[in-house]
Amino acid sequence: MKRIDSVNARADVNGTGKKGFHDNADLAGQDATYLTPGWLNAIQEELANLLEMNSKVLNANNNAQLYDLLATEESLLALSSAVEDRLQQAQQDQETADNILQTQLQDAIELLQQQISNLSSGLASLYPKVIMAGVIKPGQATEIKKPDGSNISFLDTRYAIQIIPEGYHEGWGISRQDNRIGIDVFNRSGTARVGYSGNINWSILQTEGLTSSAGNGDYVYTGTPVVFPILAGESKSFLLIGAGGGAGSSRYEDLVANSNPAQLKGANGQDTYLSIDGTAIVFTAGGGKAGVGGVDGGSGQYINGTAGEGGLWTISGEYTSATRTNGQAGNATGANHKGAKTDSTGRGAGGDGANGYLTATEGFGGGAGEGARLSIIYTNNTANTQYARLYVGQSGKGEQSLLTTGENGAVVTPANYIVGGDGANGFARVSSAV
Known part of the structure; x- marks a missing residue:
């Protein structure tokens, strides 16, 4: 299709930029708009195409062909059908485009979510x-x-x-x-x-996350418990050794004037224990008991000290397996008044009793008992992380009640007095159970 473009076509007669026909009577010496072959051919072919492209043969004797084509029910239905087909195709094309866009958006969202998850996991695993x-x-x-x-x-x-x-x-x-x-x-x-x-x-x-190795290691006495996690389904192995007791001293006291002197003894060793927060589970390796001091009254009169008992183990609550050993009692003979010591490295050993202050075998202090030993495996059979609380016991001090402090702050030991030996601190070891 084209607009008339002859030399005297009237500009803007059909709107801005749209040439058209005009008689040009208002313009002196100007003819009316000329027809051109190009414009007439364009109009001809536009009209002819309506018929031919609808399978109609041009008939020079029928001036109603266009009317028949456009005004008959068949043609209107065909036109309506063509329009409907076009609309349906356009709708289908739009739905396809929408589906493609939706898929692309979903893929982009899933990729972003995965990247965020990876970033979050990465940050969560970074310590400290x-x-x-x-x-x-x-x-x-x-x-x-x-x-x-x-x-x-x-x-x-x-x-x-x-x-x-x-x-x-x-x-x-x-x-x-x-x-x-x-x-x-x-x-x-x-x-x-x-x-x-x-x-x-x-x-x-x-400094570290909740892993199966959390809490693993050796522990000694520090004065405070430590807390560490046990993951759901995880098993931990614990070696617990109670602290050793303090041993008895040796002192002089006139046994003629006082045949029943006060018994002076050291301090008991503390328990080493492990408990699980929020439960009644407690595993305890008891501390060794203190030895009692001896007295030498002179003139062949003396009272030998007595040994401290070994610590006892106790178990409260569930466990997987356990090896239990009560501590050995200390010694209280003239030949041997040392504390009990069965651990090869001396962990939880009882303190050695003091020798008699005049004669080693007379009026000696009793040896202290050692701490109990408990080797146990515990499994967290719950669905949640549990927290274990571990305390390592402090050794008992040997009997030293007669020591004093001088004006310069120095410790003063009275004459005819030997303090008892201190026990050894407890010990604990935590490891992942196989």
Whole structure:
């Protein structure tokens, strides 16, 4: 199709940029718009194509062919059908395009989700990571408290504590408890310590994740329990040794004037134990008992000390397997008043009784008992992570009640007095059970 484009076609007669016919009577010397062969052929072919492309043969004797084509029901139906087919095809093409776009969007979302998951997993496996941080300002309590609802235990050695005082200072101390960490910071004024009053920056770092190796290792006495996780379905092997007791001393006392002197004895060794938080499960290797001191009254009169008993094991709750040994009692003979010691490295041994202060075999102190030994395997048969609490016992001190402190702070041992030997601290070993 084309618009008339003869030399005197009237510009913009049908709208801006649309030439057309005009008589040009308003223009002096201008003819009406000329017809051109090109325009007439274009009109002819446009009209002829309507018929021929609908399988109609041009008939020079029928001037109603276009009417017949466009006005008959058959033609209208054919046109309607063609329009409907075109609309359906357009709809199908749009649905196909939408489905392709939806698939592409879904694939992109899944890829993004996987990348986010990979990133999250990667970040979760990176240690150390800061889990808490803050600043303690002057006048505030110098402690860090566990957040409400958190299952963190500050006794868990996976959590490292860092503090940085903002000022000149001499030193600081940290004390762990289950739900808080106490902080003491000091500075120096001349030669006297005074309280610190500056800001204290602090952070808590998790140094490792919840893995099957968490908590594995050897433990000695530190004065506080340690806490570590046991994963669902995981088995742990524990070796627990109670601490040894303190031994008896040897002293002089006039047995003629007092034939029944007070019995002086050392301190018992502490238990080494493991418990599972939230349950009644407790495995205990009891500490050895202290030995009693001996007395030499002179003139052939003396009372020998007595030995301490060995520690006892106890088990409360479920376990997989166990090997249990009660501690041996100490010795209390003239030839042997040493503490019990059956562990090859002396762990949990009882202290040695003192020799008689005049004659080794007379008025000697009794040897102390050793700690019990417990080797046990525990399996977490629940669906949740459990937390084990382990405490290693402290050794009992030998009997030393008659020691005093001089004016210069030095320990003074009375004449005719020998203190008893200290016991050995307990021990624990944790490992993954096969």
